[in-house]
Amino acid sequence: MRRLSIAALALAAPLCACVPQQQATVTWTPIPRPAPDDPTPAGIAYVCEGAKEVSVVYAKNRASVTFDKKTWRMEYQPDGEGFRYSDTSTQWVGSDNLASLRESFGNARPIAYNCRPARRTG
Numbered sequence: 350m351r352r353l354s355i356a357a358l359a360l361a362a363p364l365c366a367c368v369p370q371q372q373a374t375v376t377w378t379p380i381p382r383p384a385p386d387d388p389t390p391a392g393i394a395y396v397c398e399g400a401k402e403v404s405v406v407y408a409k410n411r412a413s414v415t416f417d418k419k420t421w422r423m424e425y426q427p428d429g430e431g432f433r434y435s436d437t438s439t440q441w442v443g444s445d446n447l448a449s450l451r452e453s454f455g456n457a458r459p460i461a462y463n464c465r466p467a468r469r470t471g
Contacts, residue, residue: 379446380466382432383407385425392470395448397461403450404470405441414441416450416461 423434
């Protein structure tokens with residue numbers, strides 16, 4: 350009888366391992382970009398393609414965009430859809446949850462793309 354019980358447990362153990370485990374649900378909360386004319390500075394860090402990070406501080410129709418130890422000071426440019434901030438060489442463009450940093454001239458080569466807001470900054 351004892352051998353049968355051990356054998357039964359040995360056979361039942363793999364069956365218990367097949368029971369699906371509950372997976373943790375990850376929720377994403379969007380980080381809204383402030384209104385262009387909001388005078389209070391608001392910083393947002395964006396994570397882009399290739400795990401690159403772009404930090405942006407928005408305030409009073411301007412954006413200070415920092416990427417790879419370089420900062421551009423850009424002016425808000427009204428756009429029908431989404432948003433656009435630019436200076437003489439570079440643009441920060443996108444919609445509420447997706448943005449790109451790109452050159453303003455030539456073929457507008459992307460510098461950082463598929464950028465999504467990740468967290469607020471100080």
